[in-house]
Amino acid sequence: MIYNELIERGTEHFPIELYKVDKNHPRYEMSSHWHNEIELIRIISGKLLVKLNEREYTLEKGDIIFVNPETVHGASPIGECFYECIVMRLDMLLTADESCRFFIEGILNHDILVLEYHSDLSSPFSMAVNYLFDSMASSHSGYKFSVLSALYNMLGAIIDKNLYTSSSLASHNAQNNDLARLKAALSYIRSNYDKQLTLSDISVHSAMSEKYFCSFFKKMTAKTPMQYLILYRVERAAGKLLKTNSSITEIALSCGFNDISYFIKTFKKIKGTTPLKFRNQQ
Secondary structure, eight states: OOTOOOOOOOOOOOOOEEEETTSSSTTTSSSEOOOOOOOEEEEEEEEEEEEEEEEEEOOOOOOOEEEOOTEEEEEEEEHHHHEEEEOGGGGGOOSHHHHHHHHHHHHHTEEEEEEOEEETSSSHHHHHHHHHHHHHHHHHHTHHHHHHHHHHHHHHHHTTTTEEEEHHHHHHHHHHHHHHHHHHHHHHHHHHHTTOOOOOOOHHTSSSSSHHHHHHHHHHSSSHHHHHHHHHHHHHHHHHHOOOOOOHHHHHHHTOOOOOOHHHHHHHHHHSOHHHHHHHHO
């Protein structure tokens, strides 16, 4: 899969999904990716280091991150952490009102950038987002109306409190060039993670020299290209452990690990437990 993350969220008519992420989740360590939807991240407990393009935020309980469309983002727990994510297509909120449509389309077209980091629990924005998460987790029959209400309240707070900026064309184009190179490298890794990749293989797809590519990739993702490759392989292996009945050896080989002992050692280092225990504890 090219990572642009091409996943169907929710349903066709209600394209929004809630994810609860703890240490047993396959994507507990969120490797860098991007998508066309917006994403909201809320910290329930512990600390989470979030990387958005070249920006880093250390989040604690109650903090919220707004991920604008097409932003390359990833996250690493600091110690043990529990966090939640909501991913949704913003165009589900488009209305006939011209001013509302203009603002939502501005976010979708990257002309408007919503401020990313929010830590004031009492702010109208945070209260709307917390109500959104609570509504998504609810099982009551009218939860969809509550979700829509929370989303419109969130957008209203963004406008009312000026929690957004207009992106300048020059900086936007410069950032787009860097992001295009990064996305090319991420896409190549995620399409070929099961093969024996070298640094040279990956750097070629970003049109950079190996030396410059390493520093560029680490600046953008906080990981070296090979660290990212290993993390993604373990992430895919964790998913297969939960979703298939394949043996651990079969899964290791299908995820690019030719040495089973190395796979088990690496998996335990990243996930804190062995592949077999990870599968059984689910």
